[in-house]
Amino acid sequence: MAAPYASDPARARGRRIAEEESAFRSCFQRDRDRIIHCSAFRRLKHKTQVFVEHEGDYFRTRLTHSIEVAQVARTIAGALGLNQELTEGVALAHDLGHTPFGHTGEDALNALMSPYGGFDHNAQAVRIVTSLERHYAAFDGLNLTWETLEGIAKHNGPVVGDLPYALADYNAVHDLELHTHASAEAQVAALSDDIAYNNHDLLDGLHAGLFTQEEITGLPIVGDAFAKVDAAWPGLERSRRKHEALRRVFGVMVSDVIDRSRHLLNESGARDVQEIRNLGRPVIRFSDAVWADLQDIRAFLFTRMYRAPSVMAKRREVTQAVDELFPFFLANTNWLPEEWRHDIEAARDEVALARIVADYIAGMTDRFALQEHARLIAGR
Incomplete structure (x- = not known):
């Protein structure tokens, strides 16, 4: 049964361009399906989290990560009586705006775009679903509901101060109430x-x-998970031991969020989704104890993974690729694909051109960015 503060598709604020709604799908289901079928979602298959796409088929890509996030989000939303389709749609869309090479590529592109308004992947996701996806006859973008757009824009919390240009441009014509928190569904995502x-x-x-494995058994939550596996299955082969332990870590985090959030939602007294937005604080959270433990895990990963020598060497390589592709395309827009020609001709100044180039580079996959760098720059 839906909670009173759940987002109700029957009361959704609608789409910017009016459409006849589906007879057999709710508006939030339709949003989710449009996200799954869009080009930017398919490209996530060849964009990676930490490692570069060609380094191994095992490592997570943005696509597999987004699917995992959506699975967790549906589980939590269902347990809390929230709308699962809206939660899933926001979860599936949350990484659409990422550049090639993960946060390394975003950092490089943001620095390059600093004279032109900067670059932010959440804002870019809004730009993709409202403008850059061009498959429908009646509109640019996916024409998603207000609730899904709100969730993509501010699932991490209110967006205040100087807005990223991609978000400011859209919000000027379709107010997403960026000063408030998002729905509980978006917070779950x-x-x-x-x-x-x-x-x-x-x-x-x-x-x-x-x-x-021995090194991470010293981490909070993780060590307890390994101990429980060892007690239940002494001598278990290392591959199974690893998976058994880490799925328990997963379970601890999910259960903690459900328990803590259920308490916060009940304590809020919210009678509808708008009251959730106006509370001034998030209602989907870890407990303080688990949150503190997760900070220790993140600190370990930062040192041993994100700043590992091999990862840092690759970061320098891919940063150079982005650093050199951007000025090349800015000075040689004729090398952009034919389908970008109309936007280039409509550009009024260098700022507009820079944003087009940023859109193009941000949409590249890891492999394509490296191939284009080799073809256009390194090979010359």
Whole structure:
């Protein structure tokens, strides 16, 4: 049964461009399906989290990560009586705006775009679903509901101060109430992202040989999970031991979020989704104890994985690729694909051109970015 503060598709604020709604899908189901079928979602298959796409088929990509986030988000939303389709749609869309090479690529592109308004992957996701996806006859973008757009824009919390240009441009014509928190569904998507990457970064780091099972048994939550597996299955082969332990870590995080959030939602007294937005604080959270434990895990991963020498060497390589592709395309827009020609001709100044180039580079996969760098720059 839906909670009173759940987002109700029958009361959704609608789409910017009016459409006849489906006879057999709710508006939030339709949003989710449009996200799954869009080009940017398919490209996530060849964009990675920490490692570069060609380094191994085992490592998570943005696509597998997004699917994992959506699975966790549906579980939590269902347990809390929230709308699962809206939660899933926001979860599936949350990484659409990521550049090639993960946060390394985003950092490089943000620095390059600093004279032109900067670059932010959450804002870019809004730009993709409202403008850059161009498959429908009646509109640019996916024409998602207000609730899904709100969730993509501010699932991490209110967006205040100087807005990223991609978000400011859209918000000027379709107010997403960026000063408030998002729905509980969008907040679930945000915490599910944390749960997924905390778990799979441990698994990917083990697989990459950046640390050992013995080293992570000293971490909170993780050590207890390994101890329980060892007690139940002494001498279990290492591969099974690893998976058995880390799925328990997953379970601890999910259960903690459900328990803590259920308490916060009940304590809020919210009678509808708008009251959730206006509370001034998030209602989907870890407990303080688990949150503190997760900070220790993240600190370990930062040192041993995200700043590992092999990862840093690759970061320098891919940063150079982005650093050199951007000025090349800015000075040689004729090298952009034919389908970008109309936007280039409509650009009024260098700022507009820079944003087009940023859109193009941000949409690249890891492999394509490296191939284009080799073809256009390194090979010359």
